[in-house]
Amino acid sequence: MLFRVISWIVLGDFLFSATLSYAGQPAMLDNLPAMSKQVLQTERPREIVTYDPGTGAELGRVPLASPEEVVEAVRRAAAAQPAWASLSFKERAGVILKAREIMLGQTEELATLISRETGKPISEAISMEVVPTLDTMHYFATHTAKLLRPQKIDIGQYGLMGRSSRIAYKPMGVVGIISPWNFPLATPADEVVMALMSGNAVVLKPSELTPLTALKIGEIFSRAGLPEGLLEIVTGDGSTGAALIDARVDKIMFTGSVATGKRVAEAAAKHLTPVVLELGGKDPMVVLEDANVDNAARGAVWGAFANSGQACASVERCYVHESIAPQFLARVLAETQTLRQDVGINEDTDIGAMSNERQLRIVEQHVADAVERGAKVVAGGKRTDNLSGFFYPPTVLTNVDHGMTIMRDETFGPVLPVMTFKTEDEAVRLANDSVFGLTASVWTKDIARGQRLAERIEAGTVMVNEVLYTHGIAQTPWGGIKDSGYGRTHGRMGLLELVTPRHIHVNRISGFPDLWWFRYDPAAHKLFRGLATYFTTGSIIRTARLLPQMIRRLFAPRV
Ligand code: NAD
Numbered sequence: 416m417l418f419r420v421i422s423w424i425v426l427g428d429f430l431f432s433a434t435l436s437y438a439g440q441p442a443m444l445d446n447l448p449a450m451s452k453q454v455l456q457t458e459r460p461r462e463i464v465t466y467d468p469g470t471g472a473e474l475g476r477v478p479l480a481s482p483e484e485v486v487e488a489v490r491r492a493a494a495a496q497p498a499w500a501s502l503s504f505k506e507r508a509g510v511i512l513k514a515r516e517i518m519l520g521q522t523e524e525l526a527t528l529i530s531r532e533t534g535k536p537i538s539e540a541i542s543m544e545v546v547p548t549l550d551t552m553h554y555f556a557t558h559t560a561k562l563l564r565p566q567k568i569d570i571g572q573y574g575l576m577g578r579s580s581r582i583a584y585k586p587m588g589v590v591g592i593i594s595p596w597n598f599p600l601a602t603p604a605d606e607v608v609m610a611l612m613s614g615n616a617v618v619l620k621p622s623e624l625t626p627l628t629a630l631k632i633g634e635i636f637s638r639a640g641l642p643e644g645l646l647e648i649v650t651g652d653g654s655t656g657a658a659l660i661d662a663r664v665d666k667i668m669f670t671g672s673v674a675t676g677k678r679v680a681e682a683a684a685k686h687l688t689p690v691v692l693e694l695g696g697k698d699p700m701v702v703l704e705d706a707n708v709d710n711a712a713r714g715a716v717w718g719a720f721a722n723s724g725q726a727c728a729s730v731e732r733c734y735v736h737e738s739i740a741p742q743f744l745a746r747v748l749a750e751t752q753t754l755r756q757d758v759g760i761n762e763d764t765d766i767g768a769m770s771n772e773r774q775l776r777i778v779e780q781h782v783a784d785a786v787e788r789g790a791k792v793v794a795g796g797k798r799t800d801n802l803s804g805f806f807y808p809p810t811v812l813t814n815v816d817h818g819m820t821i822m823r824d825e826t827f828g829p830v831l832p833v834m835t836f837k838t839e840d841e842a843v844r845l846a847n848d849s850v851f852g853l854t855a856s857v858w859t860k861d862i863a864r865g866q867r868l869a870e871r872i873e874a875g876t877v878m879v880n881e882v883l884y885t886h887g888i889a890q891t892p893w894g895g896i897k898d899s900g901y902g903r904t905h906g907r908m909g910l911l912e913l914v915t916p917r918h919i920h921v922n923r924i925s926g927f928p929d930l931w932w933f934r935y936d937p938a939a940h941k942l943f944r945g946l947a948t949y950f951t952t953g954s955i956i957r958t959a960r961l962l963p964q965m966i967r968r969l970f971a972p973r974v
Contacts, residue, residue, distance in 0.1 A: 463623050463650060468534035469758035469768035469804040477626045477650040482658035485618070488647035489662040492589045492616035495644030500586045500614035504560035507612055514639035515552040518545070525631060529600055530759035532625045534768030534804065535722050537760050543722065544600040547887035551605045551905075554889035559612040562907045563914060571953055577924035584914040586614030588665035593656045593679065595671045596770055597725045597827075599625035601886070604632050606668050606904060607646060613913045615666075618647045620659050622671075624771055626650040657682060664688065666913065670727075673825075673898050691902030691912050693894060695825040696853030697731045699846040700882065701868065702743060703839070704736035706858035710880075712746030714858070718882035719831035720754065720809040723769045724778075727899075728854040728876075728883050731826055734842050737835040744793070744813065744833060751794045751809050757802065766829060768804040775805045778828030782810060785821040785832065790814050795829070817848055825851070839868060847873045852897035856882050875899060927969055942968055 461479040466472060480488070499507070518525065526540035533540075568580040590610040594603040603619055610617045621629030633648045649655055653675070660667060660682045669679045670693040683690045700718060702711045718730035735743045759767035769775045775798065782796055795810030807829055815822055815832040822832060836842045846855055855874040859865040865879035875895040876885050886893050886905070894903040903909050930942065942964045949957040 485658040491644040496616035508556035591664035596622035596624035599628035692900035694900035703859040724829040853895040853899035
């Protein structure tokens with residue numbers, strides 16, 4: 416079988432609560448139904464049990480891969496990679512497009528699994544995961560050949576000496592992908608597709624909270640005919656991720672929290688393994704006085720509450736010009752009140768459960784800290800108690816300031832804190848007053864003004880009159896600055912992270928030595944002084960003054 420699930424999986428009945436525990440290491444026992452407690456108390460070692468966070472039902476169990484199993488997976492991937500790299504882009508694209516077709520045919524099944532494993536609304540599982548993944552598959556299957564076409568480099572005056580340079584892009588080998596739980600399909604699948612299209616093999620270590628979606632990705636590629644070993648999936652927790660780094664893959668694509676990102680960078684540095692870090696955010700939304708208030712309010716509500724705010728690019732801070740603040744806030748509240756919260760698999764659910772209790776507790780702490788320091792809760796603000804899973808209602812806060820945790824740390828929950836500002840400069844200062852720099856948005860009808868402001872905001876992506884969604888654009892680079900990480904995924908920049916550029920340099924005139932080779936003598940010394948003065952200006956005309964000296968040196972008698 417092509418994709419090797421390390422040992423076995425039992426998919427339980429899809430029912431209820433999204434947390435996970437390893438057998439013998441029970442977590443959150445008090446919050447789980449009796450049946451789940453029994454499951455957690457089994458003696459079976461090294462397995463992960465996943466639950467639906469909206470209901471508490473066990474969804475399935477997967478193995479917790481040991482370091483030895485991870486090393487084996489990397490070995491299989493390395494063995495399979497050269498043959499895959501020798502295929503043409505078209506041949507690789509054939510497999511990706513076949514997988515795309517299978518995924519499309521399984522949209523409902525896949526969205527149901529994602530919804531149950533994360534708690535997110537099934538509609539969002541389609542719109543924010545399946546749709547962008549299918550789009551990414553199509554884009555990289557049809558464009559990678561062009562994006563990685565060898566490139567000729569203009570080498571200036573060296574070109575006149577019969578030399579030429581080009582860059583050929585070669586696969587790195589085995590790419591290790593370590594992914595989080597909040598977009599369990601889109602985040603890893605996009606990177607899998609890009610890595611495979613650029614000729615690499617992949618070992619994927621999904622989040623311990625969402626292993627089943629990752630295994631589904633493996634199954635889809637397997638059915639599409641991807642040769643064995645090219646997509647290895649090692650299920651497990653942080654120790655499995657650490658083992659993957661220590662297994663010395665050729666690149667690590669890590670998506671997750673800042674704290675883990677730092678550990679990953681440190682561990683990878685021991686092997687000099689290059690890393691892309693896609694980390695957290697505290698993304699600001701700046702609403703100028705000339706914005707379309709209705710649409711900005713709707714954008715804020717979706718940007719802050721989609722996926723229960725558990726997106727790295729969620730709106731986590733909202734700054735509104737004081738002149739439109741009352742109107743904006745009224746629209747935000749009206750919109751928030753229309754949102755329906757329920758288990759994710761109901762088609763008319765807008766806000767599902769949060770994916771795990773740890774995250775829910777962080778949200779509660781941030782809101783409590785804000786309230787204690789004088790924030791006003793104008794919507795939500797308390798755990799939803801008429802639903803039994805990990806539900807937190809869409810929450811809007813005012814009277815907030817940058818002394819509060821809610822304005823500084825990543826909340827990763829359905830909370831929209833709103834602050835006012837008086838001037839553009841103040842808005843930029845507030846937006847940039849953060850250790851994070853993932854995405855940001857500016858809202859205005861004056862597009863030129865919006866673009867000017869966008870360039871002043873410190874973030875990897877700044878949108879004008881848009882919010883959250885550009886991870887879904889396969890063509891554009893995705894990544895952050897500051898504590899939000901480094902490196903990029905998606906677009907040509909993302910592909911370049913997955914290949915090594917090889918500089919091929921050719922001298923077509925093979926019968927003459929270079930001017931700077933031995934021997935050195937006073938004439939050579941004088942010519943080199945001339946090169947320093949004229950050649951390095953880039954001017955052919957000025958360099959031409961040296962021609963007689965160059966010719967004399969080239970034809971000087973040799974012993
Ligand atoms: P996390 O850092 O806890 O875990 C991420 C992954 O790293 C998991 O697979 C985990 O098992 C693994 N891991 C944990 N310890 C490890 C170690 N020592 N070595 C190697 N791997 C290890 O993050 P999370 O809670 O799963 O995800 C939420 C975070 O991810 C948020 O901060 C969010 O902003 C961020 N995120 C960022 C992006 C982005 O594109 N920038 C996208 C999605 C999520």
